[in-house]
Amino acid sequence: MLKLSQRANVSPFIAMDVLSKAQQLEAEGHKVIHMEVGQPSFKLPQQIKEKIAKTIQTDYLGYTPANGQQQLKEQLSLYYKDYYNVEIDPERFIITTGSSAGFNLSFLACFEPGDKILMPVPGYPAYRNILKALGLEIIEYHYSSENDWRFDIERVKALHAKFKFNGILLASPNNPTGSMLSPDELKLTCDFCSNHGIRFLSDEIYHQISYGKEEATAAAFSKDAIVVNSFSKFFGLTGWRIGWLIVAEELVRPIEKLAQSLYISAPTISQNAALSCLQNQDLFKDSLKKYQGNRDILLSFFDAKKMNYLPADGAFYIYLDIEFTNLVATILCEKLLNDHKIAVTPGNDFDPEGGHKYIRISYARDEADIITARDKMDLFFSQYI
Ligand SMILES: Cc1ncc(COP(=O)(O)O)c(C=O)c1O
Secondary structure, three states: OOOOOHHHHHOOOOHHHHHHHHHHHHHHHOOOOOOOOOOOOOOHHHHHHHHHEEEEEEEOOOOOOOOHHHHHHHHHHHHHHHHHHHHHHHEEEEOHHHHHHHHHHHHHOOOOOOOOOEEEEEEOOHHHHHHHHHOOOEEEEEOOHHHHOOOOOOHHHHHHHHHHHOEEEEEEEOOOOOOOHEEEEEEHHHHHHHHHHHHEEEEEOOOOOOOOOOOOOHHOOOOEEEEEEEOOOOOHHHHHHEEEEEEEHHHHHHHHHHHHHHHHOOHHHHHHHHHHHHHHHHHHHHHHHHHHHHHHHHHHEEEEEEEOEEEOOOOEEEEEEEEHHOOOHHHHHHHHHHHHHHEOOEEEOOEEEEEEHEEEEEEOOOHHHHHHHHHHHHHHHHHHO
């Protein structure tokens, strides 16, 4: 048999496996409530759909510059001024095929194989797989109740003294926990990285989806931090595969050269859609209210049942402690799907060691589904309380 590379030997994304089982049940005629994948269920606003339809009729839609359309970069620069009150030169933006491509480009541009990167546990599963595929060594920062599930800079300093990592990759709000860094904590992290020659990658993909805590961008505190962001979450353009980076001036050309060869350019129609979304942000404000309502419904249910969950300050997930059921997460998820047609993700996806004690519930859906799911979970969990 011909050789397979060890770099490609990454773990499967279990949420996607749950999704395909759920789809199988749907094909057999069952109605499943999807709370396993992290994607908003709302449809693109009509006004934007019409604009895109017109563009398809009239425009050529060839490649764009590898770093993206000028107009989109300029619009993003305005967005940072409006939302964060931070001035960023449009030339520092790189438009990517989802934030996923942004990670690859950043890691390739900034690190050598064997370099060490600090990443959160629990954290977004693709981080681990991308780092492994690129030959980077993972150093884990474990969120824990001892630190109120916070990213504690003192622990980061201690880990750096021991492992001398070269980069930090961090999402705030974090997937799956929803925990966030305060602006002060983010600034301390940026300063620590600047003072120790550490490259900071700040994953800000869940910005604009938070519930009362202040959001800040790493771009406000450091010119060397790489900001990774996307149109997938707040704007709901998951399948359009469109995101952006903000990088230091000296990284623009190296990343452009990598992008030219790896992707040529992000899909042109998606860049047009992204521009329309930015120009019509008011059309998206309602979704935050929906998430807030869904979150309230679920959290008050879990509180009433005295069930524990992690902070859930941002994003649209609840990372629920299921240890009291004495079931491991994979089995619990299977039962919930088979018996009650509710699809959720086992925590193993986000934390290979401790994740079997948790499930992740995505509530980016219509309220009616959330209420049905809550009632079914009530029936299910009552067996174990
Ligand atoms: C924390 C985090 N970062 C990045 C991504 C990747 O998103 P995309 O490639 O659609 O921009 C996700 C997707 O769920 C995520 O949760």
